[in-house]
Amino acid sequence: MVSVQRQDGVPKVLTVAGSDSGGGAGIQADLKTFNTLSVYGTSVLTAVTAQNTVGVQGIFPVPSEFVEQQMRSVLEDIGCDAAKTGMLFDASIIKSVANLFKTFAVSHVVVDPVMISTSGARLLNQDAVAALRDCLIPLSEILTPNIPEAEVLTGMKITSLEHVRDAARELHSLGCRYVLVKGGHMPLDDARGPVDINDEEACKTARIVDILFDGKEFVEYNNPYVATRSTHGTGCTLSAAITAGLAMGLKVRDAVNGGIQFVSNGLLTSFAIGKGSGPLNHFPSEFALTANRSSPKKRQSFVQMLKSTCPKEWDAYVNHKFVQQIGDGTLPIKCFKHFIRQDYIFLRHYARANALASYREHEMEQIVKAAQIVAYIGIECQMHVKFCEEWGVSLDELESTVEATPNLAYTRYVLEKGMSGDRLDLRVALGPCLIGYGEIGMRLASDPATKREGNPYWPWIQNYAKAEFQDAVTEGTEILETLFEEMVPASNTKRIAQLCDTFRQATILEEHFWEMGLSLLP
Numbered sequence: 001m002v003s004v005q006r007q008d009g010v011p012k013v014l015t016v017a018g019s020d021s022g023g024g025a026g027i028q029a030d031l032k033t034f035n036t037l038s039v040y041g042t043s044v045l046t047a048v049t050a051q052n053t054v055g056v057q058g059i060f061p062v063p064s065e066f067v068e069q070q071m072r073s074v075l076e077d078i079g080c081d082a083a084k085t086g087m088l089f090d091a092s093i094i095k096s097v098a099n100l101f102k103t104f105a106v107s108h109v110v111v112d113p114v115m116i117s118t119s120g121a122r123l124l125n126q127d128a129v130a131a132l133r134d135c136l137i138p139l140s141e142i143l144t145p146n147i148p149e150a151e152v153l154t155g156m157k158i159t160s161l162e163h164v165r166d167a168a169r170e171l172h173s174l175g176c177r178y179v180l181v182k183g184g185h186m187p188l189d190d191a192r193g194p195v196d197i198n199d200e201e202a203c204k205t206a207r208i209v210d211i212l213f214d215g216k217e218f219v220e221y222n223n224p225y226v227a228t229r230s231t232h233g234t235g236c237t238l239s240a241a242i243t244a245g246l247a248m249g250l251k252v253r254d255a256v257n258g259g260i261q262f263v264s265n266g267l268l269t270s271f272a273i274g275k276g277s278g279p280l281n282h283f284p285s286e287f288a289l290t291a292n293r294s295s296p297k298k299r300q301s302f303v304q305m306l307k308s309t310c311p312k313e314w315d316a317y318v319n320h321k322f323v324q325q326i327g328d329g330t331l332p333i334k335c336f337k338h339f340i341r342q343d344y345i346f347l348r349h350y351a352r353a354n355a356l357a358s359y360r361e362h363e364m365e366q367i368v369k370a371a372q373i374v375a376y377i378g379i380e381c382q383m384h385v386k387f388c389e390e391w392g393v394s395l396d397e398l399e400s401t402v403e404a405t406p407n408l409a410y411t412r413y414v415l416e417k418g419m420s421g422d423r424l425d426l427r428v429a430l431g432p433c434l435i436g437y438g439e440i441g442m443r444l445a446s447d448p449a450t451k452r453e454g455n456p457y458w459p460w461i462q463n464y465a466k467a468e469f470q471d472a473v474t475e476g477t478e479i480l481e482t483l484f485e486e487m488v489p490a491s492n493t494k495r496i497a498q499l500c501d502t503f504r505q506a507t508i509l510e511e512h513f514w515e516m517g518l519s520l521l522p
């Protein structure tokens, strides 16, 4: 006989929502999200929809008495640590749900005021908005409207962040403890003005701002706009992830942040399923891989993800004026000399960081590989000395250079990440330098606009375009991908956000390094 040990303590989460036969939104999105986030999901159906990625072909509402019966079945026996609502269809269902939340004193209620589907179908009767506002919203811990829903609930027109804040105040006065107004329908540009959603170029650098308001303070969640058609189920998934976070005992701000990261990750790796707006990805790819599917969908490359979460910073770094002037040979030599002297110091610390990476490895093969990079940097350093002679910088000058603050900030930031974090933190902090110089070298070397003849910096360009360096970039990238795959489950959105932040910070420090080079200009 095999004896079974029953586990207790798993957080229990209830969703009260409609069924989406296409599996991307509604109950299906909620349960998938609960599963991925390791909470136990229960479900009460309010309506059955015949639906796919193209649209909603039919709605079959469940009578409110039967919604009540389902809720009693779940709450009398299993209970719940947090609950969410999605599509509620009509006023009588809303009233039943609200009454039972009160009867069973459900403490964490997230209300996603679903009204119209992405495909344009009405999922809440027009005359039910008042019931939502009067009966359910006052019971909610968090209300999560998107902009069109916030407009319906407040009667306001929202076209700016200021309007979003005004609407949040108004919505909070309806009695919810927090309101999260989601900015997905209003991508913003640098000046935080709305961007035309059809303007592909502008959307590339746009940001989404979600605003959380607790009646006193506004918290902004800024994220890059993810340009994908597969957005079906985004709102359901976000509210489900937040509810799971609350059931786990997270604070509202952390649950919201985790939910937003979960959705961003799901959008970045969304599925091209169906002919219309496909679903986002609700589950980490390692499950697909262990199930050994014939063509497992790998999650988006880690490095791609790191770069896509700081597009502006990455662009400011790899397309910096300093880089352009190296390419066309117009960079004043005094700026380059200043840079190259600092770079000599940089290489020393860069070698130390790589030696630390070697120390942090466990397998001999990896220890040796990392140590080989240190040796390679040593050779690079000697070449540096040789090059510098050609540019009129003597070894004495190199050796007597005083370290500039941006250099100090950058190199010690990387080393500090390596000391305080794990080997992935260190590799991520090292990433922008290796990957960025590889990208810059390749681009300048293949760009017809780059000056070769008579460009004093042409050997510098070749140095980073050459095969050995590019191989080192490939290898460094592979290490990052492998470590990420091994160490970070896709559901650990907090960790992913942390890593993205380290990468962004190191990218900014790279940009400052170029700035330091140009700072000698009058």
Ligand SMILES: Cc1ncc(COP(=O)(O)O)c(N)n1
Residues within 6 Å of the ligand: 017, 018, 019, 020, 025, 026, 027, 049, 051, 086, 087, 114, 116, 117, 118, 119, 123, 231, 232, 233, 234, 235, 236
């Ligand atoms: C059953 C159900 N619930 C919610 C939505 C909203 O999701 P979306 O706005 O992504 O269409 C939906 N389409 N279907």
